[in-house]
Amino acid sequence: MSDVARAAGVSAATVSRALRGEPGVSEATRRYVTEVAKRMRYAIARDASSLAGGRKYAVAVLTADVGRGDLLAGAEGALRAAGYDVLLYVLRDAAAREKFFEELPPLGRRVDGVLALSVTLTDDEVDAIGSLDLPLVAVRDDDLREALRLAAGHVLELGHRDVALVLPEDVDESYDELLVAEGLSVRPEWTLWSSSTVAGGEQVVDVLLDGDRLPTAVVCGSGQVALGVFLRLRRDGRDVPGDVSIVSLDGPDLVSAVGITAVEGAWRERGEHAVGQLLAGLRGETDDRTPPSVHLVVRESTARVNPGEPSATIG
Structure with missing residues (x-):
């Protein structure tokens, strides 16, 4: 620890507080000390610090969608950089969710906090x-x-009115x-539900192709x-975006x-x-930073509709 303190130009006590997530250290200093310690491959003896301060240095991460990999990777990386282990629980369906909350009590002896990513907890579950x-x-899908x-504004600007x-x-x-x-026409048969899979997107197109027009x-x-819709339309000989434009509400690789x-x-x-908020709470502090906002990235799957051009007919 003294080597890290000398390299960072701070006291050993500051290094100790910064790496243990204790109060009394500014966030900028905490990040700097953590980075110096990481470069020097230094790790605190967490077993000893747990005995001294009651910390487990572990966080339970709950998610219903491991497909949102960037969200999970960002949280996991930030936790590990702060010296915390990650206990991942995938609440993919009702059975997994029920099992987790039935076995919940021992969790309090294993973790310091809980991070909920892309899973909406009920009031009873929060309690x-x-x-x-x-x-x-919790990082909710309220956005x-x-x-x-944003998607509606984009397709409207391109002249689309008939949207699934x-x-x-x-x-x-x-x-x-x-x-x-927003001024778009959404027929009842064009509001569809799907599993968050490529196969689900392909099945959506099968349903749309059963109608009189796309x-x-x-x-x-x-x-x-979105990828499933894209592949299935191409397989049917439809042009994307010439016949149908596609917009996704998230953007994996x-x-x-x-x-x-x-x-x-x-x-x-x-x-x-989210990790910054959780760790600040563990230190008895408040993280007032606002989360990054969503934004539209326009690519080749959307194009302008010619005025008066009818929707593509089926057949």
Whole structure:
């Protein structure tokens, strides 16, 4: 520790407080000391520090969507950089969720806090975690509406009016009202639900092809679904974006690789930001920084509709 203190130009006590996440150190100093320690391959003896201060130096990370890899990677990287182990729990379905909360009580003896990523907890579930006296920080999908507004504005600007909306399975249909409010035409059969998979996106197109005509644009709730829509339309001989434009409400690497327009949310930075909030809470401090906002990245999957051009007919 003294070597790290000399290299960073601070006292050994400051190094100790910074690496243990204790109060009394500015965030800038904490980051600097952590980086110096990382370069010098120094790690605190967490077993000893746990005995001294009651810390476990572990955080439970809950997620329902491991497909949002940047969010998870950002959180995991920030936790490990701060010296915390990660206990990952994937609450993919109702059974996994029920099992986790049935076995919840021992968690309080294993972790210092809980991070919920892309999983919406019920009030009862939040209370259950709170009963263990564990701090909880959640990165919710509340920005789905903002992402949808950006997507709607983009397709409107390109002249689209007939738009299909593909929602995640656990999202209610009220989101199609947002598109209607923006001036888009959403037929009932064009509001669809899908698993967040490529296969789900392909099945969406099968449903659309059963109709009398195709929408001129499809807005997809996830990048995997958007990729499935793209591949299935191409397999049917449809031109993207000539016949149908595609917009994704998130932007994983595969989406950018094939050129799909996407609303991107700086998810890695959001994961890091959530960890900053959690660790600040453990230190008895407040992290007042605002999370990164979503933004639209326009790629080759969207194009302007010629005025008066009808939707592509089926057949």
